[in-house]
Structures are given as C-alpha cells and as structure tokens.
Amino acid sequence: MSVDEIKIGGMGASRRRVEDNRFIRGKGKYVDDVVLPGMLHMEILRADVAHARIKSIDTSAAWEVPGVRLVLTGETMAARNLAWMPTLSYDTQAVLATDKVRFQGQEVAAVIADDPYIAKDACAKIVVEYESLPVIVNPDQAAAPGAALIRDDKENQPTNKIFDWEIGDKAGTDRAFEEADVISTIDLHYPRSHPSPLEPCGSIADYDRATGKLTVYMTTQAPHIIRAAVAMVAELPEHQIRIISPDLGGGFGNKVPVYPGYVISILASILTERPVKWIEDKTGNLISTGFGRDVYLQGQMALRKDGKILGMRMHTISDHGAFFSDAQPTKFKIGLMHSTFACYDVPAAHLTSTGYYTNKAPGGVAYRCSFRVTEAMFFQERMMHAAANDLGMDQAEFRRVNLVKDDMFPYRTAFGFLTDSGQYDKCMQVGMEAIGYATFKEEQEEARKRGRLLGIGISTMTEPLGAGNSREYDILGIKMFDSAELRVHMSGKAILRTGAKTQGQGHETTWAQIVAHELGIPADDIVVEEGDTDTAPFGMGTYASRSTPVAGAAVAMAARKVRAKARKIAAHLLEVSEEDIEWELGRFYVRGNHDRGVTIQDCALAAYSNMPDGMEPGLENVSYYDPPNLTWPFAAYFCKVEVDPATGVWDVLNFVAVDDCGVRINPMIVEGQVMGGLTEAYAMANMQYITFDEAGNCIGSNYMDYLLPTAWETPGFELHEVVTPCPHHPIGAKGVGECATVAGPAAFVNAVMNAIEHTGVRNIDMPLQPNRVFEALQTGQDVSGMPPVRVE
Amino acid sequence: MYPSRFAYEAPTSLAEAIAILDRNGGEAKILAGGQSLVPMLKLRFAAPGTLVDINNIPGLSDHWLDKDGTLHIGALVRHEDLEFSTIIADSHPTIAAAAELVADPIVRTRGTFVGSVCHADPQGDWAATMVASGGQIIAQGPNGRRAIDVREFVLGPFTNALAYNEIAVEAVIPAATGTAKGGYLKLERRVGDFATASVAVNLDMHGDTVHRAGCALAGVGGRTIDANDAINGALKGKALTPENVEAAADAVAAMAEPRSDHRGSADYKRHIVKTFVSRILTNIANSEQKAA
Numbered sequence A: 001m002s003v004d005e006i007k008i009g010g011m012g013a014s015r016r017r018v019e020d021n022r023f024i025r026g027k028g029k030y031v032d033d034v035v036l037p038g039m040l041h042m043e044i045l046r047a048d049v050a051h052a053r054i055k056s057i058d059t060s061a062a063w064e065v066p067g068v069r070l071v072l073t074g075e076t077m078a079a080r081n082l083a084w085m086p087t088l089s090y091d092t093q094a095v096l097a098t099d100k101v102r103f104q105g106q107e108v109a110a111v112i113a114d115d116p117y118i119a120k121d122a123c124a125k126i127v128v129e130y131e132s133l134p135v136i137v138n139p140d141q142a143a144a145p146g147a148a149l150i151r152d153d154k155e156n157q158p159t160n161k162i163f164d165w166e167i168g169d170k171a172g173t174d175r176a177f178e179e180a181d182v183i184s185t186i187d188l189h190y191p192r193s194h195p196s197p198l199e200p201c202g203s204i205a206d207y208d209r210a211t212g213k214l215t216v217y218m219t220t221q222a223p224h225i226i227r228a229a230v231a232m233v234a235e236l237p238e239h240q241i242r243i244i245s246p247d248l249g250g251g252f253g254n255k256v257p258v259y260p261g262y263v264i265s266i267l268a269s270i271l272t273e274r275p276v277k278w279i280e281d282k283t284g285n286l287i288s289t290g291f292g293r294d295v296y297l298q299g300q301m302a303l304r305k306d307g308k309i310l311g312m313r314m315h316t317i318s319d320h321g322a323f324f325s326d327a328q329p330t331k332f333k334i335g336l337m338h339s340t341f342a343c344y345d346v347p348a349a350h351l352t353s354t355g356y357y358t359n360k361a362p363g364g365v366a367y368r369c370s371f372r373v374t375e376a377m378f379f380q381e382r383m384m385h386a387a388a389n390d391l392g393m394d395q396a397e398f399r400r401v402n403l404v405k406d407d408m409f410p411y412r413t414a415f416g417f418l419t420d421s422g423q424y425d426k427c428m429q430v431g432m433e434a435i436g437y438a439t440f441k442e443e444q445e446e447a448r449k450r451g452r453l454l455g456i457g458i459s460t461m462t463e464p465l466g467a468g469n470s471r472e473y474d475i476l477g478i479k480m481f482d483s484a485e486l487r488v489h490m491s492g493k494a495i496l497r498t499g500a501k502t503q504g505q506g507h508e509t510t511w512a513q514i515v516a517h518e519l520g521i522p523a524d525d526i527v528v529e530e531g532d533t534d535t536a537p538f539g540m541g542t543y544a545s546r547s548t549p550v551a552g553a554a555v556a557m558a559a560r561k562v563r564a565k566a567r568k569i570a571a572h573l574l575e576v577s578e579e580d581i582e583w584e585l586g587r588f589y590v591r592g593n594h595d596r597g598v599t600i601q602d603c604a605l606a607a608y609s610n611m612p613d614g615m616e617p618g619l620e621n622v623s624y625y626d627p628p629n630l631t632w633p634f635a636a637y638f639c640k641v642e643v644d645p646a647t648g649v650w651d652v653l654n655f656v657a658v659d660d661c662g663v664r665i666n667p668m669i670v671e672g673q674v675m676g677g678l679t680e681a682y683a684m685a686n687m688q689y690i691t692f693d694e695a696g697n698c699i700g701s702n703y704m705d706y707l708l709p710t711a712w713e714t715p716g717f718e719l720h721e722v723v724t725p726c727p728h729h730p731i732g733a734k735g736v737g738e739c740a741t742v743a744g745p746a747a748f749v750n751a752v753m754n755a756i757e758h759t760g761v762r763n764i765d766m767p768l769q770p771n772r773v774f775e776a777l778q779t780g781q782d783v784s785g786m787p788p789v790r791v792e
Numbered sequence B: 001m002y003p004s005r006f007a008y009e010a011p012t013s014l015a016e017a018i019a020i021l022d023r024n025g026g027e028a029k030i031l032a033g034g035q036s037l038v039p040m041l042k043l044r045f046a047a048p049g050t051l052v053d054i055n056n057i058p059g060l061s062d063h064w065l066d067k068d069g070t071l072h073i074g075a076l077v078r079h080e081d082l083e084f085s086t087i088i089a090d091s092h093p094t095i096a097a098a099a100e101l102v103a104d105p106i107v108r109t110r111g112t113f114v115g116s117v118c119h120a121d122p123q124g125d126w127a128a129t130m131v132a133s134g135g136q137i138i139a140q141g142p143n144g145r146r147a148i149d150v151r152e153f154v155l156g157p158f159t160n161a162l163a164y165n166e167i168a169v170e171a172v173i174p175a176a177t178g179t180a181k182g183g184y185l186k187l188e189r190r191v192g193d194f195a196t197a198s199v200a201v202n203l204d205m206h207g208d209t210v211h212r213a214g215c216a217l218a219g220v221g222g223r224t225i226d227a228n229d230a231i232n233g234a235l236k237g238k239a240l241t242p243e244n245v246e247a248a249a250d251a252v253a254a255m256a257e258p259r260s261d262h263r264g265s266a267d268y269k270r271h272i273v274k275t276f277v278s279r280i281l282t283n284i285a286n287s288e289q290k291a292a
C-alpha cells in the first residue's frame, strides 16, 4: 500500500521541470521585470582605455540633461568611504575609479535618471580626461623588469605579482623524477572565457529611510553571502538588509561576486531615497564581470617504461586582471587546482602557482566548475595525452593502467584529497565499446592513405564537487555548509526553502523529488522557494556543483527529521508505542499488521489538530548540513573528429560521454546538465574566448566576437551512465552540473591533436580555430594563444 | 536596448517614403530588415533623426525572372525568400549557393538582400555575389529611377552611392548567355558569423568553355573585393582543366587584401581564398563531367 515512487515524482523519476511552466511561457520574473513605484534608472560610464591616470572628470553637462537626478563619480563614492570594496579573495576592487582606470570597461561614473534613455544620453556627456599608461595584457609583461605597476594604490605591492603558492611533496616528487625512464612535458594556456549568462547582472536597490530597511533585488547565485557583504561594505545592520534573487537567466559562476554596479545602486538609492534600477548591457557583462580560466599550465611527468606514473610536477601562472577577486575558498589561492590527477594513482606530486595582476577585467570565477577544477582536469588530460605519446603507448591503455582501481577506495591522492568511490575502468569500457575504439586505429590508417585526417580523443576525470566540509572550506570566514527548511501544512502539502539558489538547474523540480522520496508526499504537492534572505535559511548559494551534494543533503535530512516527528504522531494515532511503527513510502503501519496504518498526510493533519500530549504542534524542520567530504563523480569522454587539411576546419564525427554522478534524482535533468556542459566544452575548444590586443582592447565584447555555439554547429552527444552511489551522501548523489564542462574540452582537443600529431605538433592552445589548426599542420609547430593578439 | 531618440515614420508608398527622405535632408535612414541598422542603433554607432520603415510599402517583396532570364529582387525580399526560392537554382547558382550561408536562420527571416547590399559591409555576402554576377541596383528618388552598376554602388566600407533622398528599390542580376554555373564558399567560425573569408564565383559557360567568369571576395579587405578581371583573365575562352583552375585560384588569391587578426593571419586568409576558388571551380568541372 506504499505509494509508487515514480508516480509521485520521487527519486529516479524523469519528472518534467516545474519551473519551465513559466519560463517557456515568457512568465519568468527576472530582476528587470521588477518595477517599483518611483523607480529611477542607473547607467554606468565605463573606461574605454585599459590603463590610464584620470586627470579630470567633468560631469557638468550630464547634470544638465533634463531628468537626471544624480551623477556619481569616484570622488563622491570616496567621500562615503565607498570608492573601494573588499573582494572575495581579501583584495580590494574599485567601485568607481578615483586615481586610475586599470582595465577597459572599468566603472568610472554613474548617472541616475528618470528613465534609462536619459541615463544613457547623459553618460555620453561626461568628459573624462586620461593620461595613458603602459598596458599589460599577459603575465610575461606583468613580470617583466620595469613593468608598469598596476596596483600602485596598495601598500606593500612593489610588483604586479599577487601570490606564490605551493602544495604537495617537493622532495618526494624530485625523487620520482630521478627514477623515471621517461619524462614528458607540456606547456599550455587555458584561455580566458566568460560564463556569459544570457541575462546580464543587475540590481534594484530600495532603501526606505522611514524603516531603515534596504531591500535589494539582485542577480545573485549566493544571496546570503551578498547580505553579509553588503552589511560589511555599506555598514548597515544585517537584519535591515533583504536580498531577493528572483528568477535568474543563467549564472555559471558569473553571479557569485559582488559587482560595483550593485554597490553604486545601493548608494544611489540611499541618496535619492528612491528605488534605483541598474541593468547591465551585454557588453558591460562581457567586459567587466567575472571571467573564467586565463591560466598558463606547465607540467612534467615522471614515467616508468611500462606506463606507470611515478610522479607529477605542475606550475601554474594565472592572470587575474586588475583586482584579485576570484571567488574561491580562502585556503586555496588557485582554487582546487590540486585536484588534478585525483582519478589516477600518482605516488608523488608537487604544484607551484604564481598569480599576476594585468590590465584586464577582474573576476577569476569558476565558470561552471568547482574553483578552477576545469583547468586542473584539462591540464591532467592534456598531460596524459602527451605522456602516452611519449611512451608510445595506446591512449586508453595508458589511462587504464594508471586509473585508481575499484578496490583502492577510499583513496588518498598525492595532494591529500580523499576520493571515496567509483568504477573508473567500467566507465572506460562502456565508452570504448560505444565509440568503437577497438577498430579505430585501422580506420585512421585507412583514412590517412586517402588523405583524410581522423582523430580520437579521450578525457577522464573525477572532480571534487560540493564544497565543502567546514574544516577546509570557507568564503571570507563563513563555513561552506548549506541548509533546508521544510514545512508540512496540515493538508499534507509542503513548502521547502533552501540556502541554495537555482539559476536554471531545476531545483524547484529535484528538491521536491527528494522530499517525495523521503516522505512519500507527491512532488507536485511541494513548492520550492529560494533566493529571499528574509525567508530562506542561511546558505552559501549555488555554484561549484554544490547544491545537490550540500543543500540537497540538507533537504533529505530536514525531511528525515520531519518523518521522525511524524512517526511519533503515527504511534499516537495508532495507539501503539513508537518502536512498533514501521515505515514504507508515504505511510506508517503497525509492525505485524500492515493494514493498520496512517499516511504521512494523516500525520500532518494530526500535527495541527490532534498531537500527542506534550508535543509541540506543527510539522517542520530546519536542517543545516555540513558534508563529511566532497563528492567525486567520474566521467570518461571519447571524441572522434575529422580535420580538413586544406582549411584546418574540424568536425566532430561522434562523441560518447559516460558519466557516473552517483544516484540520479531526475535522470532527464542530469542528461540536460551533461548536454549543456558538453556544449560549453565544445564552445571553449572550438570558438569561444576573450582575448586582448596590445592596447588592452577586449576582443570578445559582444556576441559577434564572443561566440556562443547554437544548435546548428553543436554536434550530437551520445550519453551513457554508470552509477556508483556516494557513500556519505544521504541519498547517494554526487554533483554533476559541471562534469561535462570540466572533462569535455580535453576530449575535443585530444581528438584534433590525435588527427594531426604525425606532423610533430604537440599542442595548440584553445580555441582550436581553423587558422590555428592549419598553422600547426603547415609548420609542425605548437600554436600559442597568449595575448596580445596580432592585429595588423 | 536604449538607442538615441529618433522619430519613426511608416509610409505606405514609395512616393511618400521618398518625400520623407527629401524633407529630412540626410537626417533620415531607411529601415528594411533592421538586421544591421538595429544593432548599430543599439550600440549608438548610428543615431539618425528619423527612421523610415519601408516594410509597409507594397510591391517590393517579390523576386522574379523576366523573359530573358534576368533576376529581379525587390527591396523587401528576405534572405530566406532566396534560400527557399524555386526559380533561381539553375539561372543564378551563385546567389542560390550563398543564400543559406548568409547570417543564421533567424536573421534570414528578416534581413533583406537589397538592404545588405546598401549596408556595404566589407564582410557582407550579398555584395560579393552581386559583384561576381555583374548586378545592378535600381535607385528611385524625386527625379525618377536610375540603374547603378554594383561596382559603382558600393563605394567603400559602409558607404553606397545613393543620394540621401533615394531608395534602392530593386537589385537586377543578368542571366548567363550560355549555361549559368557558380558557387559560394564561406569560412565562418559559427553559423551567423561574418566571413573570415568568402568567395563568390559566377560562370557563363558555353559548352566546356568559360565564356565569362566573375568572382568577388568578402572578409579579406576593407571592401568587397572585385576579382572579376583576375578570374576572367585566367579562364575566359578556356576549359576548367586542373591547370586552368589552379591559375585562376592563384590569380584571385593575389587580389585579396586580408589583414591579420584574431580570425587568422593574412597568409591564412589568402590561402583560404585560393582553396575556395579551386574547390568551387573543381566542383563545377566535376559536375560538368557527370552531366556529360
């Protein structure tokens, strides 16, 4: 008599996404849809040069435009101690420039007016006089002796270097290299990319002088962290700040940081005592907000003749732009770069990292990845590819020899992570079978004889998802747990709120499925709400694939605590002791008498109308979940391409993705996440990057140059699954939102390289544009993607 | 999108539209498909005082072949009308080949052929097909109509030969005297991307012999590159043998004036031009053989 789990939309049901009801009808409610009475509009004037001293700013003509209410510059901000704000990495960032502009697109002034047209007209009337300074667009330039000092605003900052950092066992790694038969090396650039959510950033600040309350509608993935940050920056009491993050048109990491526009709109509202709306345009979003990657990755690997990896060295040089504002856990200066090689049995490893300031936009956000895991895994799989070639070993065989075996879990990686589960070799087998790996070499030989270039590329990875456990992970000192609040109403319907914030991932659908799984309440009877700090419990937000591992676990725990209380109520209703109560989905019954039972809905009603003596009324719970460990999903991707030798154009012939993300709550949503991630991976491998010319002009400032692939060119993907439940997660789930973006790029690149490496070329930096592939084919030389781009 | 302020007019006849243009003395801009003008308004690169929307003017939406096979394309014929045209495949193969490569399917539902030629973007596809095919633009103003050879119409990047009070009402593309052959190849980074390099080839074949050859290039110079003389010099009066194809490809590639940028080096772009000319001509030669 238990309810049918799939029918009620529980675990494993490919339930249709409930949020799509409003999205596909154009009824989503985004920040820009919010209209408040008396609202003013703000426009930001941005620097058109990349590095220059500000000699003067003349705003008089802007003030004269009818309908202009306020013009703000760095000077007005400074008078209120708001010209600079702290970043998520303990640096400072200019809100409005006072002394210098440090990247093209930096915020210089703001106009607040009756409508956005007026604000834009008036912005164009502000005259800024600049004295230009030498521009730095890559770490080599930043490190050169005598290089212009970008952060002359800071004390104790004599050079452009931000940090040196290291982790791992240097001595042990050195020993491994002494014993090596073969040493393989690689030198790569993971280019700057941008998460580019379709909805740019924006806010509406509404300060009410009468109550002292500040309400801010904001495009943020982490509303509670923002509340803490606003309290800090604006020096307002936390209970008087309400952050509301309504529907988000994508985030991908871009909507984690605090941006100057938010802060300026808040001050503008305080000064005008009117609501102030700021909506960034597409170019503003691309040139000034959090980017991803931009890291140079250098590696060496010590190998034994038989293919066993003995040790690994990695050095990263990262380009952070003008302000160090990476969103990442405090302890780790270069994110979780040291998760590299976590799926391989590597006895010794050592990582050194150096970070630099440049005259480029700040950010360093994790673009759909868990804190630079994308770079870590790209490096890993490009290194594996090079090492297999240097050993003269088959790519798949080399990986299978070195992957952590099923019986080695829990496995401590050379950098100290503890991976806990997986069936890596099984995933390899499934993928090899599906792509036809066994016969490929023959096919490739045959094709080559006819002048056709075929290649196959493999990428495997496990990544640390779900930051984190509070021992190791915090942002600005706040531990990285998460939360859920479940209230069951008397009719057995429920509302669930979490500290996470969906941006398209489908929380409204999947969270309800977890509750359905735990309580047997149909998912359709549960409404899910996120994003309002006055109503949701405190949480760290959604990024780094952490929602299901952390908030999702909190949902399960809250539901279990509700069930524990319901069990007491059931005992009361059934007039037996609690020990005699059994549970099946949706129902309690008396042990030994299956017919005598009450449903969870019966218990809910009783919680408000007929509770046992001494019991608090109501049926609800708030749970905070601090995960014991990260979760470790695994992926094995296989890509087959053909390269046109006359043009360098390459086409994907087949792509097989095997994902093991543990138990799948909603298989359809998981597949959607993998498809979306692979599309982004394809974009980065093929076309998508932000680069700069010598003068620091951003190339990629609009969608004519920053290319998002469409359905027309995106190849088809064949998806497979293997399920190894997470041993410590309450429902056995692992993160999956980012696996494909992380593991995907190397599969494409390795495939193209495999097709052309008979020419001697070892590396082409992404994106593998046809011209780069052609150049490599012609010259047999590596092709670097380091800016500045050569423009005649 | 927050463009500068402008007045908006939507005339229902050509005469009315021309009168509005005339009254505004150069401060007005015609709005056809809006696929180039609207982005420019958005970026505030263009700030016209008045927009004259011609979409409500009847009689401009057709394309047709007249008795001698000349193709007429009205000012409101959309890219996709040509993509799905049932009449141009044999008579105007260059236009037919380009139609599905212009922009993306969404833009093709709105953007117009004539608007694209008027816009005179050095990377625009249609101007190249017009130059290769010897097309003309028919302009109408207060003093009546005139025909302008496309090579005198596209004056430079984003500049055409229309007077401020003239409307381009039609494009006219001549028929071949023998069999029309042609092709269009474009290297783009993504569907809807402007050309890194593209090549339009148009041939008038008399049997196995090239009677007239036309060629133009987009994306490899500060304007649409007229390579008609180069290709004609190599092919006129000759058959499409591998040697002649090679010579034509070399002659056309020499006409390109590419710049190095993030899409590729000048050498690469020139190489693509050569590869594409030779691919188009080889395809034509192979299809001739098959037909024979």
Ligand SMILES: Cc1cc2nc3c(=O)[nH]c(=O)nc-3n(C[C@H](O)[C@H](O)[C@H](O)COP(=O)(O)OP(=O)(O)OC[C@H]3O[C@@H](n4cnc5c(N)ncnc54)[C@H](O)[C@@H]3O)c2cc1C
Pocket: B029, B030, B031, B032, B033, B034, B035, B036, B037, B038, B039, B075, B101, B102, B103, B104, B107, B110, B111, B112, B113, B114, B115, B116, B117, B118, B119, B123, B124, B125, B126, B162, B166, B167, B168, B169, B192, B193, B194, B195
């Ligand atoms: C995403 C995107 C991708 C694109 N990709 C490509 C591409 O790959 N290749 C390509 O060639 N084009 C591309 N385009 C441009 C597109 O083809 C435009 O449609 C075309 O350039 C202009 O035609 P339109 O009818 O939209 O003209 P509008 O935008 O309406 O006008 C363009 C200009 O021409 C003038 N004009 C228009 N019609 C007339 C007329 N009858 N008489 C006088 N003046 C006139 C206008 O005043 C304006 O100055 C792309 C556009 C977009 C938005």
